[in-house]
Amino acid sequence: MSIAEAGEFGLIGRIVSRLGSGSATLLGPGDDAAVVRAADGRVVASTDVLVEGRHFRRDWCGPEDIGHRAAAANLADIAAMGATPTALLVALCVPTGLDVTWAEGLADGLSAEAGLVGATVVGGDTSASPTLTIAVTALGDLGGVAPVRRDGARPGDVVALCGRIGYAAAGLTVLSRGFRTPKLLVDAYRRPDVRYPAGPEAARLGATSMIDVSDGLLQDLGHIAEASVVGIDVRRDSFEPPAQMLDAAKALGVDPYVWLLAGGDDHPLAATFPPGVTLPEHWRVIGSVLDGAGVTVDRKPWTGGTGWDHFR
Structure with a gap:
């Protein structure tokens, strides 16, 4: 059945029937607006949009994959503020000839990814x-703590990363060259693996700044450097590319550090912490905050590209 045959309200009914209800939801779909509990008294909000042909291709990703990706892009932004996600609002603009089961699969992916954080x-x-x-807005709860902003990094802080990086960018390159393996990299592009609890954890550990790395590590760290009026240096030897990434890079003639330092879509969290803070093992120190401006790699300018720009 096409979406035109299902009709607007038939489509909405099919989507709503696949969605669950979380503890923060006081009133879900069905009225003019939802009601979401905001126990903290403050609501963290972020929005993102995915456009076919620009952010995803249906021949590369199934509808559930795209649902996971759309949700993750927003949930990671909430986590990067040190907050816990509570709810998603989704606007869906679709060709009328699209099969209604595709929209149902998208709803399943959105719901499943959101469910990872309740x-x-x-x-x-x-x-x-x-x-x-697909336009998604995410809401979150700070749980009584101050938001972790981008403008708090200070010289002497360490820069740490939580989550995998470079995998999705490598998967995108593999797909764009017409291949479907290595599976590790292609799957990483199709579905992010985000450490959402690391955001509130970083806030508790005293993070001075934090960001969701969505467009490229160097570019996104550049936002912290600019907002904090500092320099940031990243160490190449802090990264350990997996064998599959190194093999793919060799086969495709790509420097794997372009994926690691300038690739997006993995959504790890990058944060700065005061010196002397003991970090859990899943936070990997990758650099330091310095006096100065901009981002360097091993104290030298990086010339391999810094990240994604929608209008470049």
Whole structure:
């Protein structure tokens, strides 16, 4: 059945029937607006949009994969503020000839990714469009702590990373060259593996700044450097590319550090911490904060590209 045959309200009914309810949801889909509990008294909010042909391709990713990716892009932003995600709002613009089961798969992926942190999809909107577009807004709860902003890094802080990096960028290159292996890299592109609890954990550990690495490590660390009016240096030897990445890089003629330092879509969290803080093992120190400006690699300018720019 196509979406045109299902109709707007038939589509909405099919999507809503696949969504659960979380502890923060007081009133879910069905009214003019949802009601979400904000125990902290403050609501953290972020939004992101995915456009077919720009952010995803249906011949590379299934609908559930795209649902996971769309949710992760927003949930990671909430975690990067030191908050816990509570709810998602989703606007879906679809070609009317699209099969309704595709939209159901998307809803399953969105719901499953949100469920990893106890959040739910609480509402949204639908519209016909010649270009498949998914806009997601995420809400979160700070749990009584101050948000971790980008402007708090100070010289002497260490820079640490939590989560895998470079995998999704490598998977994108593999797919764009017409291959489907290594599976590790392709799967990483299709579905991010985000350490959401690390955001609130970093806040508790005293992180001075934090960011979701969505567009490239050097570029996103550059946002912290600019906001904090500091320099940041990253050490190449702090990264350990897996064998599959090294093999793919050799076969495709790519420097793997371009994936590691400038690739996006993995959504690890990068944070700065005061010197002397003991970090859990899943936080890996990758550099330091210095007097100065900009981001360097091994104290030298990096010329291999820094990340994704939608308008470049």
